[in-house]
Amino acid sequence: MELALSLGDTSKPFKFLDKNPKLSSKDLGFCMALGSGFPATTRSQDKLGSHESNYQDDERRVSSDPPLQLDLLPFSPVPRGHQAPSRIHFPWLTDNLVSEPGSTDAPGRGFDVNRLSMDDADEGAAISSPNSAASSFQMDFGIRSGRDRKRDLEAIDAERASSRASDDEENGLTRKKLRLSKEQSAFLEESFKEHNTLNPKQKLALAKQLNLRPRQVEVWFQNRRARTKLKQTEVDCEYLKRCCETLTEENRRLQKELQELRALKTSQPFYMQLPATTLTMCPSCERVATTTTSSSGTTTTTTNPSTTTTTSTTNSKPLSLPAKPRLFPMSHGQVQPHHAAS
DNA sequence: CCGTCCCCAGCGATTACTTCA
DNA sequence: GGTGAAGTAATCGCTGGGGAC
Numbered sequence: 001m002e003l004a005l006s007l008g009d010t011s012k013p014f015k016f017l018d019k020n021p022k023l024s025s026k027d028l029g030f031c032m033a034l035g036s037g038f039p040a041t042t043r044s045q046d047k048l049g050s051h052e053s054n055y056q057d058d059e060r061r062v063s064s065d066p067p068l069q070l071d072l073l074p075f076s077p078v079p080r081g082h083q084a085p086s087r088i089h090f091p092w093l094t095d096n097l098v099s100e101p102g103s104t105d106a107p108g109r110g111f112d113v114n115r116l117s118m119d120d121a122d123e124g125a126a127i128s129s130p131n132s133a134a135s136s137f138q139m140d141f142g143i144r145s146g147r148d149r150k151r152d153l154e155a156i157d158a159e160r161a162s163s164r165a166s167d168d169e170e171n172g173l174t175r176k177k178l179r180l181s182k183e184q185s186a187f188l189e190e191s192f193k194e195h196n197t198l199n200p201k202q203k204l205a206l207a208k209q210l211n212l213r214p215r216q217v218e219v220w221f222q223n224r225r226a227r228t229k230l231k232q233t234e235v236d237c238e239y240l241k242r243c244c245e246t247l248t249e250e251n252r253r254l255q256k257e258l259q260e261l262r263a264l265k266t267s268q269p270f271y272m273q274l275p276a277t278t279l280t281m282c283p284s285c286e287r288v289a290t291t292t293t294s295s296s297g298t299t300t301t302t303t304n305p306s307t308t309t310t311t312s313t314t315n316s317k318p319l320s321l322p323a324k325p326r327l328f329p330m331s332h333g334q335v336q337p338h339h340a341a342s
Numbered sequence: 343c344c345g346t347c348c349c350c351a352g353c354g355a356t357t358a359c360t361t362c363a
Numbered sequence: 364g365g366t367g368a369a370g371t372a373a374t375c376g377c378t379g380g381g382g383a384c
Contacts, residue, residue: 178372
């Protein structure tokens, strides 16, 4: 079994609800693929009347950085490049997963945890009896540990608590926080892999499917995005830490090399006649630039494996700051490469 | 065309509750 | 059984985009 979370590519159409999952329970799993960060804005979508453009918007949301993939748990191997993971088979769902709002037929209406009775009719969600769920809650996920069975029982308890909470809410009391069932979370997770944001139609469909209120689905996705972002931050942080260690090591090595060269220079005085040379690196293209300072001015030579260019200025300052490793695409306002015109 | 208002969705921070060691 | 940490559902307030006027 593999726990996975897919963030890298959100541009896929929302296929999840359109097909019937066909996997055995032992293939149940998730996959986590983290891009290196979301752009600052995720807006411009999901408004009523502009849903058709969502997928294009999703394209823009995807970072240009290669995704980092975290496989958290052992799993039956999924070939790279395949639509990984797995569609969870939910036995209580019919082939027609999506029923139009307002339809009297509500496929997959199998469980009802946290379902608040009639308070969301205005949101177009499916309505079912809060008490009808527990008996249909029997899932066959193959191997189930005692803890899993315990959780199922707890889910049923939660459902009952939900009914109570529902009553409480109707009575004007504060509603207790209720836990989503394992299956509901799995279904939402699978949806999240398809799209990490929902338009109202998708939200309603999911809510109907899971017998949740649309607000619950919405909140789940919000929290899920927040968790994802937090995880991404941790991954980025770890990456930067490794970069820092690498650079420190490199710096140490270069310092040592410099000392050796200086020692050589003192032992062989004719080197004194050569102009001073500074090695720098362009922050953008990572070319090495050799800056030679002499009485007549400065000559900068940049090299990479394929080309060598030479530019000359008069008495301009050589680039003296160490090149900062660029981990992410450079945004406006950041340091431009010295050869930007080329 | 521009400014203002309103609606709405998303986000960050936080709270409240549950689960687990 | 009590307790603290971790996880997570839910709430609140803010922000920015977009449409109407």
